[in-house]
Amino acid sequence: MDQRKRIAIYGGTFDPVHSGHLEVARSVSQLFAIDEFLFVPARVAPHKQDAQVSSAIARYAMLALGTQGDPKLCISTFELEGQATQYTVDTLRHFRAQFEEFADLFFVMGADSWTEITSWRDWETVLSLVNHIVVTRPGYSFSAEHVGPELAARVADVRGMSGTGVSELIEPGRPKIFVTDAAMCEVSATAVRRAARENRLDDLSRLTTPAVAEYITKYRLYRNTNEQ
Numbered sequence: 001m002d003q004r005k006r007i008a009i010y011g012g013t014f015d016p017v018h019s020g021h022l023e024v025a026r027s028v029s030q031l032f033a034i035d036e037f038l039f040v041p042a043r044v045a046p047h048k049q050d051a052q053v054s055s056a057i058a059r060y061a062m063l064a065l066g067t068q069g070d071p072k073l074c075i076s077t078f079e080l081e082g083q084a085t086q087y088t089v090d091t092l093r094h095f096r097a098q099f100e101e102f103a104d105l106f107f108v109m110g111a112d113s114w115t116e117i118t119s120w121r122d123w124e125t126v127l128s129l130v131n132h133i134v135v136t137r138p139g140y141s142f143s144a145e146h147v148g149p150e151l152a153a154r155v156a157d158v159r160g161m162s163g164t165g166v167s168e169l170i171e172p173g174r175p176k177i178f179v180t181d182a183a184m185c186e187v188s189a190t191a192v193r194r195a196a197r198e199n200r201l202d203d204l205s206r207l208t209t210p211a212v213a214e215y216i217t218k219y220r221l222y223r224n225t226n227e228q
């Protein structure tokens, strides 16, 4: 019998995709032996509805440029093509229905998202539908107190562990919340937008990829944002 596949799902605004996202994707793929790593850009993330977000087409184009050349990194347009804002709980139900028979699913998020998880729609269901991988991020420490003892008991702290050790902890049908320090990267989309606004082209290439930086410069994205 074929081995079950492992598919990672990485939700976010990706405005734009940056080196931190790509480092997370590559390190997590390696540590968890992920077969397919899916970026799932949000139509507009529910918690960012008031902020000015680039068009779905621009965010998709930058994701395509940022992931080109890496066959494992793919983009799903599921949330972008929906009629309304999709919530993570709906997205995970969709991917479960599509893949669950032959794949284990892993939803990936940064430590900042984890601290806010209890504000997500149906967050307890979100945490129960699939495995989760919480990736450390500078400035955020990990705690599971806010999710309560039952869910906290499903946390598997794999910081410092090898791929073999991690694989032994993955059990089909028994989703866990993995915490990993496989990536520890300071970059944020906010920093990319700031570099674009201030026309710091070298920083822009380093914070994203040269192709994404070129797209941002060519279409003059983020020039007029007035965020700090």
Ligand code: ATP
Residues within 6 Å of the ligand: 011, 012, 013, 014, 015, 020, 021, 024, 108, 109, 110, 111, 112, 113, 135, 136, 137, 183, 184, 185, 186, 187, 188, 189, 190, 191
């Ligand atoms: P912004 O600066 O606009 O808040 P962001 O850099 O957090 O954006 P998002 O697209 O909002 O980027 O993030 C999508 C997902 O990636 C979230 O789960 C977020 O926590 C995670 N993430 C983003 N940057 C990093 C990073 N450097 N390390 C680990 N996780 C990250």
